[in-house]
Amino acid sequence: MKCSYCGNELRRGAGLMYIFRTGKINYYCSNQCYQYDIVLHRAVKGARKAAAAVAAQVKEGKERKEKK
Numbered sequence: 001m002k003c004s005y006c007g008n009e010l011r012r013g014a015g016l017m018y019i020f021r022t023g024k025i026n027y028y029c030s031n032q033c034y035q036y037d038i039v040l041h042r043a044v045k046g047a048r049k050a051a052a053a054v055a056a057q058v059k060e061g062k063e064r065k066e067k068k
């Protein structure tokens with residue numbers, strides 16, 4: 001099997017396995033790959049959500065101004 005983040009081949013029993021609530025399984029050759037993929041990916045997702053929320057608010061504000 002291969003590391004889900006960097007693609008390095010890893011031996012059975014080596015590295016770590018992350019199981020999603022959906023049942024999807026990701027394998028990581030090192031804790032660093034796990035951190036980058038799971039922890040930072042989540043952070044990026046959260047940042048995108050926040051940015052989208054801000055963008056929506058800005059859009060709403062513009063629409064309100066246009067109505068006036």
Ligand SMILES: [Zn+2]
Binds near residue numbers: 007028030
């Ligand atoms: Zn890796």
